Amino acid sequence: MIMILSILCHWLIVLLLAPFFIGVIAKVKAFFSGKVGPSVFQPFFDLIKLFNKGAVYSKTTTWIFRAAPMVLLASVLILSLEIPLGVFKAPVQFSGDIFFLAYLLALARFFMIAAALDTGFSMEGMGASREAFFSCLSELALFMNFITLALLAHSLSLSHMIGADIPMSWSHVGPALLLIVASFFIVLLTENYRIPIDDPDTHLELTMIHEVMVLDHSGVDLAYVSYASAIKFLIFSGILVPIIIPFRTGDLVMDMLIFLGGMLGLAVCVGIVESSMARLRLNRVRNFLLIAFALAFFGFIVTMWRG
Amino acid sequence: MTTWIDASCIFIVFLSLGILATYRIVGIIKIFAAQSFVLGLVLIFLHAHNLSTRDIVISLGTMGLKGVLVPYILFWAIRHVSMRSEIKPVIGFGTSIVSGALLIAGAFWISLSLKLPGKPVSDLILPCSLATVLLGFMIMVTRTRAVTQVLGYLIMENGIFLFALSLFDVMPAMIELGILLDIFVAVFIMAIIVNNINEEFEQAPASVSRSKMGETF
Amino acid sequence: MLSILIMIPFFCALCAFLPLTKQFRYKLFFVVSLIHATIVLLFWQHLPSPEFNGFLELDQLGLIVLSIISVLYLFVSVFMAGYFEHEQRSNRTVTACLLALLSTMTLASASRHMGLSWVAVETSTLFSAPLISFHRNQESLEATWKYLLICSVGIALALMGTFFLAIAAHDVHTLLLPTLLNNASSLSVNWLKLSVIFLLVGYGCKMGLAPTHSWKPEAYGQATGMVAVLMAGAVTQCSFLALMRVGQICSKTGLTDFYSSILILTGLLSLGVAAIFILSERNIKRAFAYSSIEHMGLLVLGLGLGGVGVFGAVFHMINNALAKVIMFLTAGSIAQKYGSSRVDEVRGVIHVYPVTGMFLIVALLAGTGMFPFATFHSELMILNAAVISKHYILCVFAVVCLGLMFIGMARIILDVVFGQPTQPVLAKKENFFMNFPIGIAALLLIGLGLWVPTFLEKVIRHAALLTGF
Numbered sequence: 001m002i003m004i005l006s007i008l009c010h011w012l013i014v015l016l017l018a019p020f021f022i023g024v025i026a027k028v029k030a031f032f033s034g035k036v037g038p039s040v041f042q043p044f045f046d047l048i049k050l051f052n053k054g055a056v057y058s059k060t061t062t063w064i065f066r067a068a069p070m071v072l073l074a075s076v077l078i079l080s081l082e083i084p085l086g087v088f089k090a091p092v093q094f095s096g097d098i099f100f101l102a103y104l105l106a107l108a109r110f111f112m113i114a115a116a117l118d119t120g121f122s123m124e125g126m127g128a129s130r131e132a133f134f135s136c137l138s139e140l141a142l143f144m145n146f147i148t149l150a151l152l153a154h155s156l157s158l159s160h161m162i163g164a165d166i167p168m169s170w171s172h173v174g175p176a177l178l179l180i181v182a183s184f185f186i187v188l189l190t191e192n193y194r195i196p197i198d199d200p201d202t203h204l205e206l207t208m209i210h211e212v213m214v215l216d217h218s219g220v221d222l223a224y225v226s227y228a229s230a231i232k233f234l235i236f237s238g239i240l241v242p243i244i245i246p247f248r249t250g251d252l253v254m255d256m257l258i259f260l261g262g263m264l265g266l267a268v269c270v271g272i273v274e275s276s277m278a279r280l281r282l283n284r285v286r287n288f289l290l291i292a293f294a295l296a297f298f299g300f301i302v303t304m305w306r307g
Numbered sequence: 308m309t310t311w312i313d314a315s316c317i318f319i320v321f322l323s324l325g326i327l328a329t330y331r332i333v334g335i336i337k338i339f340a341a342q343s344f345v346l347g348l349v350l351i352f353l354h355a356h357n358l359s360t361r362d363i364v365i366s367l368g369t370m371g372l373k374g375v376l377v378p379y380i381l382f383w384a385i386r387h388v389s390m391r392s393e394i395k396p397v398i399g400f401g402t403s404i405v406s407g408a409l410l411i412a413g414a415f416w417i418s419l420s421l422k423l424p425g426k427p428v429s430d431l432i433l434p435c436s437l438a439t440v441l442l443g444f445m446i447m448v449t450r451t452r453a454v455t456q457v458l459g460y461l462i463m464e465n466g467i468f469l470f471a472l473s474l475f476d477v478m479p480a481m482i483e484l485g486i487l488l489d490i491f492v493a494v495f496i497m498a499i500i501v502n503n504i505n506e507e508f509e510q511a512p513a514s515v516s517r518s519k520m521g522e523t524f
Numbered sequence: 525m526l527s528i529l530i531m532i533p534f535f536c537a538l539c540a541f542l543p544l545t546k547q548f549r550y551k552l553f554f555v556v557s558l559i560h561a562t563i564v565l566l567f568w569q570h571l572p573s574p575e576f577n578g579f580l581e582l583d584q585l586g587l588i589v590l591s592i593i594s595v596l597y598l599f600v601s602v603f604m605a606g607y608f609e610h611e612q613r614s615n616r617t618v619t620a621c622l623l624a625l626l627s628t629m630t631l632a633s634a635s636r637h638m639g640l641s642w643v644a645v646e647t648s649t650l651f652s653a654p655l656i657s658f659h660r661n662q663e664s665l666e667a668t669w670k671y672l673l674i675c676s677v678g679i680a681l682a683l684m685g686t687f688f689l690a691i692a693a694h695d696v697h698t699l700l701l702p703t704l705l706n707n708a709s710s711l712s713v714n715w716l717k718l719s720v721i722f723l724l725v726g727y728g729c730k731m732g733l734a735p736t737h738s739w740k741p742e743a744y745g746q747a748t749g750m751v752a753v754l755m756a757g758a759v760t761q762c763s764f765l766a767l768m769r770v771g772q773i774c775s776k777t778g779l780t781d782f783y784s785s786i787l788i789l790t791g792l793l794s795l796g797v798a799a800i801f802i803l804s805e806r807n808i809k810r811a812f813a814y815s816s817i818e819h820m821g822l823l824v825l826g827l828g829l830g831g832v833g834v835f836g837a838v839f840h841m842i843n844n845a846l847a848k849v850i851m852f853l854t855a856g857s858i859a860q861k862y863g864s865s866r867v868d869e870v871r872g873v874i875h876v877y878p879v880t881g882m883f884l885i886v887a888l889l890a891g892t893g894m895f896p897f898a899t900f901h902s903e904l905m906i907l908n909a910a911v912i913s914k915h916y917i918l919c920v921f922a923v924v925c926l927g928l929m930f931i932g933m934a935r936i937i938l939d940v941v942f943g944q945p946t947q948p949v950l951a952k953k954e955n956f957f958m959n960f961p962i963g964i965a966a967l968l969l970i971g972l973g974l975w976v977p978t979f980l981e982k983v984i985r986h987a988a989l990l991t992g993f
Binding site: 174175176178179182284286287288290291293294295297298301302304305306 | 310313314316317320321324325327330400401405407408411415418430434
Binding site: 440 | 673680
């Protein structure tokens, strides 16, 4: 019973927080381009609007196309249970849950790619192929980072890996953690389709990756996809922020505030990166992701060296 | 201070890795300049507890020569020619990044069996300097542009210099300054030759066969 | 005295950059070479005292290298008088760089500090680079580029080796050779081994030993004859001197076997590579460059074999330098006369220029180590050392390589000398100033082959003992 309650609580927090950070990024980008920009709660209004609409389906699509957004949202919601949010411990944690995390991400991605192919639209097929290629590379870096963190924490559970041992690791293998943070930041940008990998605001199908895959989704389906993207961003920053923060006060309120501040700071950072960089040419994205892998690998080596 | 030295060493290798993924020559020169600045800083971090005039002179010398003068000369060398980005490296950028990562692993593996005498300030200096040397060597071997090859050589030299910092007390200051000066002159001559090569290739009419042009004496 | 000997050419090099007439620059060069030779001659009377806290000190090994440098400069300065008579180009860069090169090589031969030696060798690389690109055409620039890049890498590796040596000598806190030798027992052997490998690869690169020899045919093929003489006879010897210094350290620390085994391996590889590549060569200068690789291999082989081999190697340093004078100066004078040094364009030299043609034959005999020339004796000594140390297979291999070298060289030279005469492009007469130094060198080499003066033998013996192999 308590278990169910805690899961529901966790979901509530996730669902409330996730669109907010997307709004923060949009606000920062607006600020840097000299505009006032929409309110930070705009994503909520957008989602509410979409939920009130009906969906239109093309005649060529099958059940896969309809199932994909639901699978996507369901898997990120399940994933979010593995992520500790500040003082709220993760309701689901077991040894090896990082593999569970990676495979759930892969499942969601598989369905999205299948749905994109299902439409029979050549642009979406192109986006699907790019998505498959880039996520393949970013997964490499992601796993390399997880391996290093697992080595540091002597555990295969995500909650332990980014848990209380991190401050100790900073004093011991600080340089390695720096590399992991840099590498993970690139992974975060990739997995959330942000500049310099992909431009979420672009309207040119040729250069899009993620946005082009969801061109055919409408109404509730689009709401599912957008909500899932927001939650995914929350998940990734929820992993990165505890790694970056090199201390824990022990005070519940204080820790929670620091965590939220960190999340906010990360969103602002992403906003700044988005406003100050240009999108990379598609053939250079690969090198960028390989650099992320090389950094993660380097971090791994330094950890082994110090360990 | 050890934390700072560690971070600088990692950063130096990180910058060398960055060069592997950089297309534009101007970008590579800038990264090299940044690397040389960090190198100068490492020297100050190493002797932060009792900084002598000699440390400051060599540190400033490194920053001035490698961080400012050498990049300036290289900018001068590429200014007149349409030498903006790397063309057709021997192995692709992606491959070179992955092999760069492997080289770093190799450098750490070699360092396992090398024990520095005495108590080194940071155990990362040796592997990081070896990694930088290897990466510089790889850049030199795999890139086709003359300027990029010079930069590879300079990065290699940076790695050697980083290594030299860890045994600072053995070499007299004069020798170190001599080394610095040598590198400077080397780059100067290389830049002039790069310039000459470009002029020569621009002037050579297409009808003149290469074998006729050379080897007159 | 030593510092004066280093400073004079250096300041004159600076002077040569002033706007002077061609004649004056030439005279300056000649006078400096003469002064240098005179002072070095004085050193043969009694060795100069150490300077700068022992950083500069001349021992027998250094004296031999220094004398080789000095003699080569004398030859070249005479040859230059003839060469620039027909050359339109200004001799500013050439003179300045040659003088600066003289200064750095003197420093290299007199240095007793491993770090200072490195600086000297590196600087000599830099000053020799502009000399190769004298003709300023595509190929010579490419050759210069190759030379600079490969040698710079080698030199960087040598620097790395010097640092490893510094770590090995951590307890001694200096890289001064006498201190290192006196405290040899306190050196860390593992680091020393690593350092020896790096130093051998690094200085070997500068010397033109096998795996890193590829710059040599290019550079010697493009450089003018005089420059090629100095590079093949003098610059390489400075690197070899450094390798012998490493040998001194190794013999004191019980690494003799380790060092000599890699020396022998490198030497054999150089011999093999030179013998194979010369067979398909159609250019005199490039063929001579391969011969230089072969001789470097012989030097290293002699040092590695030890005993009488070291004596042979030191003796061979002198003979090799003289042989290179004959070979490259003749090649240079042909190149100037015909505007090429390719076999297809230069044939039947003896019908047009009898003296030069004869010198080419002499160059062939001297370069391949035929009897009346002293190269024969030194090569024999090195082979003898191989037999004494029971390396029979090695000895056979070396003899086969020498034979192949002879075939390769003779094929080209005989073609050039006796072939169907081609039209000499620039029909110029023989030039006395160009032929005189070649003739003297040939006579000296024959003289050394017939009789080695006692004082010279004493110094060579002493120098060979210094290495301790």
